[in-house]
Amino acid sequence: AQRVTQPEKLLSVFKGAPVELKCNYSYSGSPELFWYVQYSRQRLQLLLRHISRESIKGFTADLNKGETSFHLKKPFAQEEDSAMYYCALSVSSGSARQLTFGSGTQLTVLP
Amino acid sequence: EAGVAQSPRYKIIEKRQSVAFWCNPISGHATLYWYQQILGQGPKLLIQFQNNGVVDDSQLPKDRFSAERLKGVDSTLKIQPAKLEDSAVYLCASSLGPNTGELFFGEGSRLTVL
Numbered sequence: 001a002q003r004v005t006q007p008e009k010l011l012s013v014f015k016g017a018p019v020e021l022k023c024n025y026s027y028s029g030s031p032e033l034f035w036y037v038q039y040s041r042q043r044l045q046l047l048l049r050h051i052s053r054e055s056i057k058g059f060t061a062d063l064n065k066g067e068t069s070f071h072l073k074k075p076f077a078q079e080e081d082s083a084m085y086y087c088a089l090s091v092s093s094g095s096a097r098q099l100t101f102g103s104g105t106q107l108t109v110l111p
Numbered sequence: 112e113a114g115v116a117q118s119p120r121y122k123i124i125e126k127r128q129s130v131a132f133w134c135n136p137i138s139g140h141a142t143l144y145w146y147q148q149i150l151g152q153g154p155k156l157l158i159q160f161q162n163n164g165v166v167d168d169s170q171l172p173k174d175r176f177s178a179e180r181l182k183g184v185d186s187t188l189k190i191q192p193a194k195l196e197d198s199a200v201y202l203c204a205s206s207l208g209p210n211t212g213e214l215f216f217g218e219g220s221r222l223t224v225l
Contacts, residue, residue, distance in 0.1 A: 004153075006153075009151075032212055034212045034213075043114070043115075043216045043217060043218050043219070044154070044202065044204075044216040045215075045216065046212075046213050046214070049212060049213070086153050086154075088153075088212065090212035093166075093167050094166065094167065095161075095166065095209065096142070096159060096161060096166045096167060096209030096210060097209065097210050097211070097212065098156060098159070098167055099144075099156065099212055099214060100156070101153030101154045101155070102153050103151070103152050103153045104152075104153050
């Protein structure tokens with residue numbers, strides 16, 4: 001069965017420092033990976049997906065199939081990046097795809 | 112564009128009582144999901160609908176949970192009877208189709224079972 005692991009429940013960095021949120025997955029097929037974010041008092045929303053290889057709000061994530069990882073990175077963290085971040089894996093399930101979430105990492109960017 | 116609407120936002124019940132949650136997805140979204148998020152954990156899929164048909168309910172505790180999506184729009188998730196371990200946030204999400212990882216979430220319904 002598929003599994004997503006986010007080893008850090010809490011992560012604190014200072015403003016302007018680089019940040020990396022770790023995500024590892026286990027899945028025998030071809031994975032599709034996503035990062036979702038939940039800011040304080042807001043709903044869960046998509047941040048970025050590996051297929052598009054885009055940078056959103058300065059964040060990037062590269063899929064490393066050899067290490068089965070999809071770490072989220074930003075070179076210079078900002079206070080507004082403080083939020084809960086979830087890594088998610090989409091796998092084929094019958095006629096549809098099922099999205100499995102990790103347990104999340106709470107990022108705090110200190111002034 | 113209106114987002115996914117859920118109600119009630121908060122509900123407190125005693126164990127063995129029943130509760131129902133309602134969800135209205137984004138207009139035009141054919142796929143609807145119910146997730147359960149227990150404190151400290153990530154969302155866990157309970158059931159996925161494509162229009163008014165069930166695509167995946169493998170993780171739905173069917174002895175006490177039920178869900179329906181009549182007419183392929185609104186959906187209701189019911190728990191009867193509730194247990195203490197059902198205390199969680201119940202998230203509804205919708206997407207254009209069943210093969211996308213881009214889900215749009217509601218604000219959630221927080222259930223406390225005493």
